Amino acid sequence: MDSGVLVEYCPGCVPCCDDDLLEALAAPAGASVVAGAFTWAGFVQNIIPAENGDSSLIYASWSPTNDFNLVAATPGNAGSISGIIYLWHRAEQPIPDPILVPHGSVTVSLVIPALAQAGQPSDADPGPANARITPTTATFDRIISGDISVTLHMGGFTLRELRLGNDVLVRDRDYTVDGNRLTINEAFLQGLELGRTDIIFVMSGGANPRLQITVTQDMPYIWVEPSDALVAEWRESLGGRFDDLEIIVQPFLLENMDGEFVSADISFVVGNELLSGFAAYYTIFADLEGFVAAGQNYHRIVALQDGTMLGGGISQPGMIFAATATEPGIFTVAYIENLRRLSLNVASPNIIDLAGNIPPQAMDVLPVIQDGRTLIPIRFVAQALGAAVDWTPATADRPLTIHIILSGQTLSFGIGEITPGLAALGMDVPAQMINSRTMVPLRFVSEFFGAVVNWDAETMGIEITTAN
Numbered sequence: 001m002d003s004g005v006l007v008e009y010c011p012g013c014v015p016c017c018d019d020d021l022l023e024a025l026a027a028p029a030g031a032s033v034v035a036g037a038f039t040w041a042g043f044v045q046n047i048i049p050a051e052n053g054d055s056s057l058i059y060a061s062w063s064p065t066n067d068f069n070l071v072a073a074t075p076g077n078a079g080s081i082s083g084i085i086y087l088w089h090r091a092e093q094p095i096p097d098p099i100l101v102p103h104g105s106v107t108v109s110l111v112i113p114a115l116a117q118a119g120q121p122s123d124a125d126p127g128p129a130n131a132r133i134t135p136t137t138a139t140f141d142r143i144i145s146g147d148i149s150v151t152l153h154m155g156g157f158t159l160r161e162l163r164l165g166n167d168v169l170v171r172d173r174d175y176t177v178d179g180n181r182l183t184i185n186e187a188f189l190q191g192l193e194l195g196r197t198d199i200i201f202v203m204s205g206g207a208n209p210r211l212q213i214t215v216t217q218d219m220p221y222i223w224v225e226p227s228d229a230l231v232a233e234w235r236e237s238l239g240g241r242f243d244d245l246e247i248i249v250q251p252f253l254l255e256n257m258d259g260e261f262v263s264a265d266i267s268f269v270v271g272n273e274l275l276s277g278f279a280a281y282y283t284i285f286a287d288l289e290g291f292v293a294a295g296q297n298y299h300r301i302v303a304l305q306d307g308t309m310l311g312g313g314i315s316q317p318g319m320i321f322a323a324t325a326t327e328p329g330i331f332t333v334a335y336i337e338n339l340r341r342l343s344l345n346v347a348s349p350n351i352i353d354l355a356g357n358i359p360p361q362a363m364d365v366l367p368v369i370q371d372g373r374t375l376i377p378i379r380f381v382a383q384a385l386g387a388a389v390d391w392t393p394a395t396a397d398r399p400l401t402i403h404i405i406l407s408g409q410t411l412s413f414g415i416g417e418i419t420p421g422l423a424a425l426g427m428d429v430p431a432q433m434i435n436s437r438t439m440v441p442l443r444f445v446s447e448f449f450g451a452v453v454n455w456d457a458e459t460m461g462i463e464i465t466t467a468n
Helices: 018-026 228-244 378-385 420-425 442-448
Strands: 005-009 032-034 043-049 055-061 068-070 074-077 083-089 098-102 106-108 114-116 132-134 137-141 148-153 159-164 175-178 181-184 195-203 210-216 221-226 245-252 260-270 282-287 301-305 308-311 313-315 320-325 329-335 340-345 350-353 368-370 373-377 388-392 401-406 409-414 432-434 437-441 452-456 461-466
Touching (some): 137 148, 148 210, 221 228, 221 245, 221 260, 260 282, 301 313, 308 452, 308 461, 320 329, 378 388, 378 401, 378 437, 378 461, 437 442, 442 461
Antiparallel strands (some): 005 083, 055 098, 074 106, 083 098, 148 181, 159 195, 175 181, 221 282, 245 260, 282 320, 301 308, 301 329, 313 320, 340 350, 340 461, 368 373, 373 437, 388 401, 401 409
């Protein structure tokens, strides 16, 4: 204990009044009392029953006001004082010491003088004022906040360093100082944990000011990572301007968008030029940890680009949402109640809605792969998408024609044929009769109605995402 002076009291030798207490505090050799120099208000942090059952161990907390600190609880019972009182010069914030007190006692606040020692300030020699900062509290939101600045009131002292726990912040990287203005940089603040954080301003003397920062995140954190292929594409097309490329992500919330987690305006800029029309893709990530409510089916979370279904999904664990895109734009990550996320495999007749909005289905024939396209019975495509189906019988001039109707749109095609209009829309494998079943190209039909289709070549699995 640094410069410690120990005074013990017991129920049989308790001073009768404050004056006696002051005399007792002044009793140790070399000590002197400076009246009115210190005020302490403590509170109990923890009570641990002693082994003998007669006493309890109390850990006290305190609020320092100058270099001299009382670190003790002052328990009282019917006007008595018991336990151990510690006084010492404060060099660093000390750890509270335990005090043994009788059961049934209560903690009280007590105004007592500081213990002045040789070379330390007193009322006769008050010394310089403590340094301080304004403000002493700040809020940093990971999505919308920037740097945090405070004003330094040095009081004749100098700033030695900033500390976060045992870590020393690096000047001109984590923070900068310009005159009496100190700025903590956003890049450093982004690395802080959610909740309260204290930054200690270590001064050349006096008390060390403390900045209490509350870190929040009112919207999910959203960011972009270009694929290696896209980086190579940019390097080739931009040449020496590649180093000037900026990826700009501006998050916000859309008004009247039910279930929205976050939206962001994502752009790629070189100078005044807005880049677009990429051949390769980039990935949009959103950290949804803590934002998905208990009971929500995370398979109903999807990304939209400029209001059009983009797809994407969450990887577990971690609740990191990811979706890929090839163009800049306005992106929204949202929970859509009626979303369908249909999962099937070419080796299985089963269709399962991971989002839980339609019951599982079992096709009566397996999917067929033809010329790199997956065909499944039309009835199951329609049910999966929520579409209606109609037919026009074959004639001498026209084959049997299928009409799929959904949300005011109609897609028509004949068995075994691809008209120029259908080819222009991307149809490259015709509908066919296989094993007495009308089989249609799954991707072409699904994407025509705005669904997103993902193919996993390794597992031969297919996922269809639609909100129709």
